[in-house]
Amino acid sequence: MIDSSAFGVMTIDGRTYTSDLFIFPDGRVRDGWWRQRGHVLCVDDLLALVDTAPEL
Structure with a gap:
C-alpha cells in the first residue's frame, strides 16, 4: 500500500x-x-512490468 508520496x-x-x-x-x-x-520513457524500460500482464 502506498502510504504517502511527494516530489x-x-x-x-x-x-x-x-x-x-x-x-x-x-x-x-x-x-x-x-x-x-x-x-x-522507452518500451524497453517497461518490459519487466508488461511481462506481469497488469490489468491497466
Missing part, C-alpha cells in the same frame, strides 16, 4: 524510497530503476 519520495508499506520505482501488480517494489534515455 522525489514515496513511502510504501512503511518503507521510504527516493529513487524511481516499479510497483508490480502483486505488490512487489523494485527500486533503483533508471530509464535508458534520461527523461524519455
